[in-house]
Amino acid sequence: MSKILLQEYFELCPEGRCPVDRLTESERRNISNGGVYLVGVCQKAGTKNGNGRVYPKEILQREVEAYQKPIKERRSLGELDHPDESVINLKNASHLLTKLWWDGNSVMGKVEVLDTPSGKILKELVKANVKLGISSRGLGSVKEQGGNTIVEDDFQLICFDMVSEPSTPGAYLSPSIGKKPEISSDVNLYLKESKVSKIDDLIDSILKD
Secondary structure: OOOEEEEEEEEEOHHHOOOHHHOOHHHHHHHHOOOOEEEEEEEEOOOOOOOOEEOOHHHHHHHHHHHHHHHHOOOOEEEEOOOOOOOOOHHHEEEEEEEEEEEOOEEEEEEEEOOOHHHHHHHHHHHOOOOOEEEEEEEEOEEEEOOEEEEOOOOEEEEEEEEOOOOOOOOOOOOOOOOOOOOOOOOOEEOOOOOOOOOHHHHHHHHHO
């Protein structure tokens, strides 16, 4: 079965900031110099999400364990908004995932916002109290089973991106649901499920300053 690009959207912690008890001493020092850290749910196992897909826990456990290596090597980059491809574009990198752990059936993550062009935009969005979501990006195939779309064993986690419009119910303090994806057998089909960004005007104003 052909692989498709799978994207899932989840919530960040209230007010977007990482709780102090989740920060290391060096991260707290970085905050005093303008650093920004975010934390929240990155993925969920065994639960039908807003896209109608279910990720078996054993598959996510394998991918979370494998992702510890790029985290340790500080290669766990993500972009601001989803690109139309599976490759991470370094010029668009806005943040680095620094920790990934389990809380029940939820995969939690901590994000360090970088001082890159996209990272600076992300920092300004956080300062403006814009509600943001985090979205996993991966390649894999799916199958229909019992009325659900099950992600299969060939799933490979690529990264976690920052997005403005989630498709998962409850992804914000005020739940929002995006467009329902269309499953296709085309190779590397991009499932674009987020709505047109509501923060374009804010981003434009940041870039003009």
